[in-house]
Amino acid sequence: MTPLQRIREDPQKVRDMLAARGFDAPLDRILELDRKARDLRAQVESLNAERNKASRGGPPSEEVKARMREVGERIKADQAELTALEAERDEKLLWIPNEIAPGVPQGKDEHDNKVVRQDKPRQLDLVPQPHWDFGEALGILDIPRGTKLSGSRFYVLRGAGAALQRALIAWMIDLKIAAGFTEIYPPFVTRRETLVGSAHLPHFDENLYRDEDDDVWLLPTAEPQLVGLHRDEILDAAALPRRYVAYTACFRREHMSAGRDVRGIKRGHEFDKVEMVVHCAPEESPAWLDKMTALAVEVLEKLELPVRVSERCTGDLGFTAMRGFDVDVWSPAANEWLEVSSASNCGSFQAERSSIRFRREAGGKPEHVHILNASGLALARLMIAIMENYQRKDGSLEIPKAVRSYMGGREKIAPGEFAL
Incomplete structure (x- = not known):
């Protein structure tokens, strides 16, 4: 299970792991970035679905053309923001250490x-x-x-x-x-x-x-x-x-x-x-x-x-x-x-x-x-x-x-x- 999967599944378990290791990692920022990225991805997918549906119809009206131009610009802007969010999230994920195996002795040093x-x-x-x-x-x-x-x-x-x-x-x-x-x-x-x-x-x-x-x-x-x-x-x-x-x-x-x-x-x-x-x-x-x-x-x-x-x-x-x-x-x-x-x-x-x-x-x-x-x-x-x-x-x-x-x-x- 990747660090991102572990964080999504049980963030408190990851917090406990960090505390046990004595590590400081940007977990809250990762959670915030991941939430924003997932919301934005859902929005991009919804806009793509709207554009695909419009393209399957007959000749578009001027109103539909205008809407599709707006949708295209939104997708382009949202995709750029999504790429930036995921890049920052993935960079911060590199600071999350490995999980701890069961039975490892507890201790500080x-x-x-x-x-x-x-x-x-x-x-x-x-x-x-x-x-x-x-x-x-x-x-x-x-x-x-x-x-x-x-x-x-x-x-x-x-x-x-x-x-x-x-x-x-x-x-x-x-x-x-x-x-x-x-x-x-x-x-x-x-x-x-x-x-x-x-x-x-x-x-x-x-x-x-x-x-x-x-x-x-x-x-x-x-x-x-x-x-x-x-x-x-x-x-x-x-x-x-x-x-x-x-x-x-x-x-x-x-x-x-x-x-x-x-x-x-x-x-x-x-x-x-x-x-x-x-x-x-x-x-x-x-x-x-x-x-x-x-x-x-x-x-x-x-x-x-x-x-x-x-x-x-x-x-x-x-x-x-x-x-x-x-x-x-x-x-x-x-x-x-x-x-x-x-x-x-x-x-x-x-x-x-x-x-x-x-x-x-x-x-x-x-x-x-x-x-x-x-x-x-x-x-x-x-x-x-x-x-x-x-x-x-x-x-x-x-x-x-x-x-x-x-x-x-x-x-x-x-x-x-x-x-x-």
Whole structure:
């Protein structure tokens, strides 16, 4: 059901949804515009019917001719007003978030999320250094030169640090391919229509990088591209589910204040991520949410890193999700959990905006697919977790066993190997 259908059917339910999410949207204006548009459309249809009836009669009298000229002018004016009303209504509808699935925990923010799994931290035989100190001492992380090159919130990986991230990307993609996903390497630049379809526009406009001359945008994540692959298409049911995995750089213009929360590489304007997106039949989406969450967890388990999984509450769902889970990894130096994946069931929300449908049988009525997404995983925070959980007393970094084969069998990174 589209947002407009939901609003028409039960506006109070939509108000309650907005309140539960803590969102402000122009619902009253949408209702006003829709009422005016429907009344005006009925008026235009009545005038068209009058004109059609007159045209089926004999030769018109001068009085009828005059009336038809008046009717034609009215139709033209009313149609122009109707087009303007519907355009404003449809633009404001883009600010209405997805509905909330039954059973989602009630709450205001991430502090009200429901923890469904929480591992104990690894037992370390040292007091771990923060990743920014350890990485720079090891010679694999250079934040000052990243700032010199590109500004604040950028960094450089070098030597085995760069190789470790590359190994993690290849390994995580291979895990998804083994689970039946198809790898996609999309453009890192996308169009307005694609971002509107995935619902990153207009809601996240201020956080996106845009080339105004060409009206194209840098990706905030691979999600818009993996959703938009099938924009304006009707798929065969036999081809579902469509499972995609992609690595991309991601770009976000987040306004970040100074302080502990943004020190190091935890938050940046550019970061790397492996992303999963699934297009499936509606009845299959709840199971796929569990599967995609498990695929995100699998990465941390194979790396032998502590895992926390939380079901997001109504106030932390975000704009597109009807239900979702966060997967976190433990940062021992910061003594906190870091989100490395957010798995979301978006239902038909993005499919409706992108016009992605399927037929259950030949000649059948097209239905909207359900679309889900999950990080698999975000690289910067995964690198933080590895640097802080795998550092050793001699100042070296142990390479997790799961990715050693992707680094030529290398077991550790020793101090002093890399300098610039």
